[in-house]
Amino acid sequence: xxxxxxxxxxxxxxxxxxxxxxxxxxxxxxxxxxxxxxxxxxxxxxxxxxxxxxxxxxxxxxxxxxxxxxxxxxxxxxxxxxxxxxxxxxxxxxxxxxxxxxxxxxxxxxxxxxxxxxxxxxxxxxxxxxxxxxxxxxxxxxxxxxxxxxxxxxxxxxxxxxxxxxxxxxxxxxxxxxxxxxxxxxxxxxxxxxxxxxxxxxxxxxxxxxxxxxxxxxxxxxxxxxxxxxxxxxxxxxxxxxxxxxxxxxxxxxxxxxxxxxxxxxxxxxxxxxxxxxxxxxxxxxxxxxxxxxxxxxxxxxxxxxxxxxxxxxxxxxxxxxxxxxxxxxxxxxxxxxxxxxxxxxxxxxxxxxxxxxxxxxxxxxxxxxxxxxxxxxxxxxxxxxxxxxxxxxxxxxxxxxxxxxxxxxxxxxxxxxxxxxxxxxxxxxxxxxxxxxxxxxxxxxxxxxxxxxxxxxxxxxxxxxxxxxxxxxxxxxxxxx
Amino acid sequence: xxxxxxxxxxxxxxxxxxxxxxxxxxxxxxxxxxxxxxxxxxxxxxxxxxxxxxxxxxxxxxxxxxxxxxxxxxxxxxxxxxxxxxxxxxxxxxxxxxxxxxxxxxxxxxxxxxxxxxxxxxxxxxxxxxxxxxxxxxxxxxxxxxxxxxxxxxxxxxxxxxxxxxxxxxxxxxxxxxxxxxxxxxxxxxxxxxxxxxxxxxxxxxxxxxxxxxxxxxxxxxxxxxxxxxxxxxxxxxxxxxxxxxxxxxxxxxxxxxxxxxxxxxxxxx
Numbered sequence: 001x002x003x004x005x006x007x008x009x010x011x012x013x014x015x016x017x018x019x020x021x022x023x024x025x026x027x028x029x030x031x032x033x034x035x036x037x038x039x040x041x042x043x044x045x046x047x048x049x050x051x052x053x054x055x056x057x058x059x060x061x062x063x064x065x066x067x068x069x070x071x072x073x074x075x076x077x078x079x080x081x082x083x084x085x086x087x088x089x090x091x092x093x094x095x096x097x098x099x100x101x102x103x104x105x106x107x108x109x110x111x112x113x114x115x116x117x118x119x120x121x122x123x124x125x126x127x128x129x130x131x132x133x134x135x136x137x138x139x140x141x142x143x144x145x146x147x148x149x150x151x152x153x154x155x156x157x158x159x160x161x162x163x164x165x166x167x168x169x170x171x172x173x174x175x176x177x178x179x180x181x182x183x184x185x186x187x188x189x190x191x192x193x194x195x196x197x198x199x200x201x202x203x204x205x206x207x208x209x210x211x212x213x214x215x216x217x218x219x220x221x222x223x224x225x226x227x228x229x230x231x232x233x234x235x236x237x238x239x240x241x242x243x244x245x246x247x248x249x250x251x252x253x254x255x256x257x258x259x260x261x262x263x264x265x266x267x268x269x270x271x272x273x274x275x276x277x278x279x280x281x282x283x284x285x286x287x288x289x290x291x292x293x294x295x296x297x298x299x300x301x302x303x304x305x306x307x308x309x310x311x312x313x314x315x316x317x318x319x320x321x322x323x324x325x326x327x328x329x330x331x332x333x334x335x336x337x338x339x340x341x342x343x344x345x346x347x348x349x350x351x352x353x354x355x356x357x358x359x360x361x362x363x364x365x366x367x368x369x370x371x372x373x374x375x376x377x378x379x380x381x382x383x384x385x386x387x388x389x390x391x392x393x394x395x396x397x398x399x400x401x402x403x404x405x406x407x408x409x410x411x412x413x414x415x416x417x418x419x420x421x422x423x424x425x426x427x428x429x430x431x432x433x434x435x436x437x438x439x440x441x442x443x444x445x446x447x448x449x450x451x452x453x454x455x456x457x458x459x460x461x462x463x464x465x466x467x468x469x470x471x472x473x474x475x476x477x478x479x480x481x482x
Numbered sequence: 483x484x485x486x487x488x489x490x491x492x493x494x495x496x497x498x499x500x501x502x503x504x505x506x507x508x509x510x511x512x513x514x515x516x517x518x519x520x521x522x523x524x525x526x527x528x529x530x531x532x533x534x535x536x537x538x539x540x541x542x543x544x545x546x547x548x549x550x551x552x553x554x555x556x557x558x559x560x561x562x563x564x565x566x567x568x569x570x571x572x573x574x575x576x577x578x579x580x581x582x583x584x585x586x587x588x589x590x591x592x593x594x595x596x597x598x599x600x601x602x603x604x605x606x607x608x609x610x611x612x613x614x615x616x617x618x619x620x621x622x623x624x625x626x627x628x629x630x631x632x633x634x635x636x637x638x639x640x641x642x643x644x645x646x647x648x649x650x651x652x653x654x655x656x657x658x659x660x661x662x663x664x665x666x667x668x669x670x671x672x673x674x675x676x677x678x679x680x681x682x683x684x685x686x687x688x689x690x691x692x693x694x695x696x697x698x699x700x701x702x703x704x705x706x707x708x709x710x711x712x713x714x715x716x717x718x719x720x721x722x723x724x725x726x727x728x729x730x731x732x733x734x735x736x737x738x739x740x741x742x743x744x745x746x747x748x749x750x751x752x
Contacts, residue, residue: 009583175612371579373592374540375640376568379560476541479575 003381007388010361011396021357022397028350029401031412033451035339035346037405037443038413046332053325057318058202067196069312071292073143075133076303114152134274139299143280146298148291150283153197156184156265159259160237180222180256182236184265186229187212187337195281198259205230205245208259214245215338217259220245225256237268278302335417342416347458352395354462358390362470369470370478381428383471390463391456398455405451406443486549487647487680488514488537493546495532495703506532507543508703514646517678519671519713521691523701530684531652534701537682538571538650541565551647568593572641576653576684578633580625586612586636587621593643611639615669631662638669642679649673651683653691669691671713 011018137154144152161178189210191197198207208217216236218226223246226234232243241260249255264271282291292304362369371416372382405412495507506529514520522530535541536548540557548556553568567573572593580589590608599607612621615635625633634654641649651670655663667690673679674695683694691697694711712722721728726737736740 006581006583013583298746367579368581370540371575371581372592373564374538374567374575374579376564376644377595378564381596474541476535479535479540479579 003385003388004392006385007392011393017357018393021353022305022394022400023352025350025394025397026400026404028346028353028405029398029407029451029455030404030408031346032343032350032454033401033405033443034409034412035343035416035448036450037409037447038417039336039339040444040447041413042332042335042417046328049328053328055201057321062200065324067314069282069288070196070306071280071282071295072305073280073295073299073302074276075135076301086146086400090232104133111436134210134271134276135278137273140278142298143295146280146291148282148284148287148294149280151191151195151281153191153195153281154186154262155197155277156182156183156262156269156271156274157276158182158265158269158271178256179225182265182269183257183259184262185259186262195279197279199247199249200247203248205243206236207245207247208261212244213251213264214241215260216241217245217247218243219247219249219255219257221249221255222258243395275288326465339417347352347454350397350458351462354390354394354459355403355465357393358386358463358466359469361389361460362386362466365470366473366478366481369473370475370481373475374479379471383467386467386470387460387463390467391459394455394459394462395452398452401455402443404446409443430438485516486513487516487518487551488512489547489549490537491547491549493536493543493548495529495536495541495546498530506703507536510546510703510705511704512698514648514680514682516680517674518680518682519674519695519711520680520682521694521697521711522682522684522700523686523688523691523697524706528700529703530700532654532703534650534682534684538573539567539650547731560586568597570647571644571646572649574637574641574649574651574654578625578630578637578657580623580633580636580640584623585622586617586639587702588626588653589625589636590639590643593640597636597644607643608639612636612640614642615639616665629662631658631665634658634666635669638666642673648680648682651681653684653686654688655685663687663690674713 023118038044054447077323085481130408140152140154143149159178159181161180165172165174165175185191185197185208187198187208187210192208192210199219200207202217203220205217208215220229223229223243226232226243228234228243230243233240234243235241236258241264260268263272263277266274280291280295282288288306292306295302297302369382373379490512493507493510493512494505497506510533522533523554524530529723536543536556539550539558543556546556550566550570555563558566580586581592584592584735587605587608590611591604594604594607609618609621612618615638617632617635617639620628620632625636628636628745634657638649638654641651649670654670655666658666670681670683671693674681681694683690685691692712695707695713697711699706699709720726721738721740722733723735723740724738726735728735
């Protein structure tokens with residue numbers, strides 16, 4: 001008959017009381033477990049958000065820095081006559097976003113220069129009125145020799161989609177609903193390595209590299225459209241391409257743009273030797289205006305725009321990211337503060353329950369204490385006996401608490417922790433971090449161990465005074481107690 | 483000369499009840515020898531239980547000395563007193579004071595905890611002791627399934643667990659019927675006779691006291707007088723009525739045919 005057996009028997013002696021105490025303690029413990037679990041989930045979520053936003057901010061910052069030197073050159077629509085025949089708008093059309101027209105199915109190979117010339121000849125390009133106009137690549141090789149130009153990146157952008165006929169003001173229009181946009185990039189090591197010609201947020205596989213051919217980099221939206229993932233082979237305009245990577249859109253790139261080698265894009269869309277944009281990178285951000293001016297002088301047919309407007313957009317985007325991040329962190333801090341107070345209350349409640357129960361038990365068993373001392377039990381043994389009972393009671397309650405928490409932790413933390421709406425909106429970004437009901441709250445083994453440790457500690461603290469009082473009881477007085 | 487196991491010198495014990503001080507024991511002197519069977523009698527409030535508590539190291543005197551085997555226990559710390567209670571003393575209470583959540587055997591084993599005996603040794607000894615008190619077969623019964631007399635016998639077995647030199651019993655027959663009272667007194671008397679265990683009992687019952695060896699009459703915290711009980715006759719194996727030789731188990735004197743085990747009124751001399 002050991003001390004542990006006696007403690008267990010004593011607890012089971014008053015079953016209903018023990019049950020009620022264990023339930024009360026169990027709920028208290030469940031609250032103690034659920035709140036940190038909720039907070040951990042919040043922290044993880046906020047950390048994820050912080051990490052994402054941090055990455056986006058640094059990417060945006062990098063893009064901003066690079067954009068500072070970027071000059072986009074496209075053929076001005078007013079300059080279509082400059083060696084470029086206007087498209088035959090009869091039945092075929094250019095199929096770029098924003099481009100009007102009717103018939104056709106995208107920028108189909110062979111349509112280019114329909115009836116009026118062959119591909120590669122001026123006057124054959126039909127890239128859409130109001131959209132991007134095709135340019136002969138060879139005519140702009142001299143841009144790299146303009147003073148202050150660090151690099152020139154020619155690119156070809158062709159939309160592919162399905163035609164949709166819409167009635168408007170009694171007239172029938174056919175417009176292209178783009179499924180995806182093919183962007184051919186000159187993937188030289190100089191450009192890919194040093195300039196923002198490709199998306200940076202690669203979420204699977206790898207980015208395009210110098211020398212890549214027959215491969216594509218898809219956006220997340222593209223993967224859904226093509227039902228493909230990294231390593232798969234997809235058909236684009238009846239040609240096979242291997243998916244080498246997937247990028248996540250940061251809001252800067254078109255979410256349906258897929259990237260490939262320029263020459264692949266040119267061959268695929270039957271536009272060999274043609275491009276839609278020349279992106280020029282100045283050596284220095286201070287010289288952008290001068291370089292843009294020099295380009296305009298050299299090629300008056302080009303519409304030259306610097307990255308100023310884009311820069312403003314990016315800065316605005318970054319600002320909103322930072323606001324969201326600050327808001328998320330502030331909300332988490334407030335949640336933690338509330339959680340801390342609640343845990344203190346739960347800890348105090350648990351300790352007090354143990355304290356009162358054990359005080360009552362000691363009082364109830366005064367005569368037994370006297371008997372134990374009369375038959376030779378030391379103060380320490382008596383104290384150990386009562387402390388063990390308190391600890392055991394708390395430990396059982398701890399297990400019950402863990403069981404309750406494993407079922408009801410999301411509900412409990414949802415009830416006890418403040419939600420985002422209580423702290424105001426976090427802006428345009430969804431702050432899942434502040435809404436525990438939407439977070440999966442997991443009871444980690446560490447948390448379970450901590451909970452059991454807390455149960456033992458609180459049981460010890462709560463029963464310390466009653467047990468000490470029991471041990472100090474003078475046997476003669478205890479024997480007289482009825 | 484008999485060996486002195488317990489000696490009280492000028493013992494006083496005062497209680498404070500509210501603002502009032504009550505003297506429970508007053509300048510009391512007593513000597514108990516090894517193998518004595520002593521009854522302490524007296525009216526309520528005379529200090530019987532207080533005296534027993536002081537003798538049993540459950541309470542400390544206000545003044546005077548309590549010498550147990552020559553050691554003044556009144557000055558010893560609680561840690562030493564609990565060792566003395568465990569090794570040298572055995573207690574029997576009026577209300578038995580068995581732990582309700584332990585069975586008879588476990589209750590008897592309780593004082594043996596921490597004495598170095600293994601679990602099986604403790605269990606074996608507990609069973610032996612329960613056999614001595616005629617409770618074989620009831621070892622696994624919890625107190626609520628035992629009669630009052632049986633519970634008191636379990637308590638006596640528990641008191642004997644560590645083979646104490648002295649058994650202190652506070653009204654051991656107070657809560658039992660006449661049949662059990664006789665059995666308990668006989669049990670204590672036999673322990674005293676066979677094992678030479680010193681027994682000190684507090685009782686209101688003259689019949690019980692008559693079966694002891696020395697009867698101390700206590701009043702107002704003082705020993706008023708001391709009488710000799712029937713037990714001394716048994717010890718001497720001599721009829722107290724006619725002086726003829728008797729056997730230890732005799733209930734009637736073979737010579738004068740007078741009862742040897744009845745009535746406190748037959749207390750002889752002082």
